[in-house]
Amino acid sequence: MVDLIPRPDASRAATAARRCCVLVLNAGSSSVKFALFSADQRPLRHLSGAVEGIGLDQGRFHAKEDVGNIWIDDRRHVSNQEEAIELVLSAMERHRAGWRVLAVGHRVVHGGPDCDCPKLVTEELESELKKLIPLAPLHQPHNLAGIAAVRARRPHLPQIACFDTAFHQTLPKVARMTSLPRDIVGHGIRRYGFHGLSYEFIVDELRRKHGAGAMKGRVVVAHLGNGASMAAIKDGRSVETTMGFSTLGGLPMGTRCGDIDPGIVLYLMMEKGLSAETVQHILYERSGLLGISETSADMQELLSQADRPQVVEAVAYFCARARSHIGSLAATLGGLDRLVFTGGIGANSPEIRERICEDCEFLGIDLDLGRNRHGAQIISKANSRVHIHAMPTDEEFVVARQTATLALSRERET
Numbered sequence: 001m002v003d004l005i006p007r008p009d010a011s012r013a014a015t016a017a018r019r020c021c022v023l024v025l026n027a028g029s030s031s032v033k034f035a036l037f038s039a040d041q042r043p044l045r046h047l048s049g050a051v052e053g054i055g056l057d058q059g060r061f062h063a064k065e066d067v068g069n070i071w072i073d074d075r076r077h078v079s080n081q082e083e084a085i086e087l088v089l090s091a092m093e094r095h096r097a098g099w100r101v102l103a104v105g106h107r108v109v110h111g112g113p114d115c116d117c118p119k120l121v122t123e124e125l126e127s128e129l130k131k132l133i134p135l136a137p138l139h140q141p142h143n144l145a146g147i148a149a150v151r152a153r154r155p156h157l158p159q160i161a162c163f164d165t166a167f168h169q170t171l172p173k174v175a176r177m178t179s180l181p182r183d184i185v186g187h188g189i190r191r192y193g194f195h196g197l198s199y200e201f202i203v204d205e206l207r208r209k210h211g212a213g214a215m216k217g218r219v220v221v222a223h224l225g226n227g228a229s230m231a232a233i234k235d236g237r238s239v240e241t242t243m244g245f246s247t248l249g250g251l252p253m254g255t256r257c258g259d260i261d262p263g264i265v266l267y268l269m270m271e272k273g274l275s276a277e278t279v280q281h282i283l284y285e286r287s288g289l290l291g292i293s294e295t296s297a298d299m300q301e302l303l304s305q306a307d308r309p310q311v312v313e314a315v316a317y318f319c320a321r322a323r324s325h326i327g328s329l330a331a332t333l334g335g336l337d338r339l340v341f342t343g344g345i346g347a348n349s350p351e352i353r354e355r356i357c358e359d360c361e362f363l364g365i366d367l368d369l370g371r372n373r374h375g376a377q378i379i380s381k382a383n384s385r386v387h388i389h390a391m392p393t394d395e396e397f398v399v400a401r402q403t404a405t406l407a408l409s410r411e412r413e414t
Contacts, residue, residue, distance in 0.1 A: 020102040021046070022403045023092060024396045025085065027106070027146025028139075030054045032084040034063075036092060037400035039102050039408060047071050048396065051084035061087055081142070082149040089154055102411070103158040104150050105403030107197060107395060109139040109247060111163030113188060118166075118402040120410070121147055121159040129161070135246040136194075138256075138284055158410065160403040167196025170237040178245070191244035193231065195223045195343075197395040202340055203236050205391060217337030220329045222322065223393065224352070225343035226254035226297060230322075232329040240332040242325050248283055251325060252318050254297030257287035259321075289314050299345045299352065319355040326356070327363065336363050336386050342393040353379065353390060 020039035025032060033050045037043035049063025049071070059078040063071040072091065078084050092101060106121075110132040119125055126144065133140045147159055176190045202221050206214040215236040222230045228251040232240040242250030252258035260283075268274045268282070290297040293314035295305060305311045330336040341353050350373045357367040364385030372379040372390070380388035 019099055020404075020408070021099045022103050022105055022400050022407065023088075023101055024105045024107075024399045024403065025088070025146050025150070026396070026399075027081055027085070027142045027149070029142055030056070032081060032088060032146065033396075034088050035396045035400070037397070037404070039404040041401075041405075043397065043400040043404055045397065045400075051078055051087055054078050054081060054084050059084075061091075063091075081145050082152060085146060085149040086153050089150070101157065103160050103403050103407035104154075105160045105162055105399040106143060106147055107164065107399050108143045108161045109164045109194060110136040110192070111161070111165045113190065113192075115161075115163045116166050116169035118160050118162045118406050120406065121151075121161050125161065135192075137280065139247065158407055160406050162197060162399045162402045164194045164196045165192045167199050168193030168231070168238045168241055170239070171241070172239060175240050189245060191241075193229070193238060193241035194243045194247055195227065195229045195231070196238075197398045198223045198342060198393040199231050199233065199238065201393050201395065201398050202342055202391060203233060206338070206340070206389075207236070214338065218330070218333035218335050219338040219340065220326055220333070220336060221340045221342060222326070222346050222356075223343040224251075224322065224341065224346035224349075227256070228253045228258075228322075228343065228345070230325050230329055232332050234333060240329055242329075251321055252292075253288045254299075255285045255288050255290045257283050257291070289318060292317055299349060303349070303351060315352075315355075319352060319358075322356045323358070323360065326360065326365075330363055336365070338387045338389070339365060340389045340391055342391050347390055347392045350375075350390075357388070 022037050022039050022043065024035045024037065031050050031052045031054060035048035036046045038046065045066045047063050047065050051059060051061045053059035057077065058075055060075055062073040065071050078087065108129060112128060112132050126147065129140065129144055147161070150157060150159055171191065171193060178185055178189060178191065180189060199221055203215060219233040220230060221233060227247065229241060229243040230251065231238050244250070248256055250258050265279060268279050269276065288297065289299065289302060293302055293311045295308065295311055296302055302311050302315055326339065341347060345352055353372055354367060354369065357365050365388065366381045366384035366386070367388060368379055368381045377389060377391060378387065379390050380386060
């Protein structure tokens with residue numbers, strides 16, 4: 001059992017703040033990931049885990065303390081998402097040892113044009129977020145189902161929605177635009193950008209570890225994982241990004257196509273007779289690394305099968321498109337001072353980082369192969385004009401901080 005009893009402190013206010021905690025939930029189709037944080041200005045993670053295998057014959061409910069000790073590891077059948085969330089909530093209530101759950105924070109992929117900061121969940125907000133499901137069909141329905149499950153089980157608990165799109169509200173107008181007719185784009189059709197919680201974490205970490213000056217220059221952050229995007233960041237603000245209107249565009253991903261000629265979509269529907277639903281399924285769930293390799297959406301698995309031509313082509317395509325987007329974003333910034341690799345692939349795959357950086361010396365990118373292969377955080381050569389980083393991201397931490405800040409502010413007001 002994790003011990004969540006805070007140590008005595010001379011300041012009653014500080015002690016009270018530490019006695020509050022926030023629960024972070026990230027609900028997916030077959031899993032619910034969760035983490036428990038203190039409600040501090042810089043939240044401390046006490047434990048994290050997941051309920052996995054929802055709807056299968058046997059699921060798994062597991063969690064570890066921040067120090068690595070196993071808190072729970074239980075094999076059981078979990079019928080649906082609501083049952084999974086009840087499992088998490090009940091466990092928190094039994095074992096939080098006097099701590100009060102101040103609020104539940106949710107990662108919500110799409111916030112639309114008006115959500116530039118975390119929001120208290122209301123019926124009106126939920127209604128607006130449901131309208132955005134077609135723009136993020138792999139994520140938004142499950143994010144909203146997690147919110148509904150908490151409301152059904154613990155209606156008294158405040159819930160905070162933290163948006164992946166909010167970080168990109170600083171995009172200049174030209175970067176938000178599309179070239180469709182104005183009478184069409186007036187209906188919320190614009191470029192939004194995603195992975196904002198990850199980008200916010202990386203920006204804060206660069207400031208914390210390397211000083212405020214680290215964000216004064218021209219920075220490209222590459223969030224590479226099953227979902228992948230890049231952002232051009234200047235003075236800590238997003239000025240361009242590879243994803244746009246939906247979570248489909250930009251880089252090729254695990255199962256998503258990334259940028260393709262829109263004429264292909266018209267051709268599939270008009271000439272091949274495929275329905276909109278079928279095309280959506282192809283673009284979101286059958287394309288990307290999985291579609292090209294015909295084997296897997298997992299980069300680590302693909303790298304272990306380098307003898308298969310389709311796999312070789314999938315990895316080569318991913319790296320080529322990533323390299324192309326770095327060049328494009330550097331052009332937007334007018335040069336490049338810092339390149340950050342993050343996400344499951346970006347932070348953990350030296351081979352992919354090396355292949356992406358190939359032939360990029362003209363941008364000032366000079367990778368140190370030894371540092372890269374041995375897991376250093378700064379992987380550029382000492383004399384490289386561009387500082388290159390490999391950094392893990394922590395979207396849960398950002399959700400916890402945003403949730404704690406908003407929830408504590410509401411408490412003070414009441």
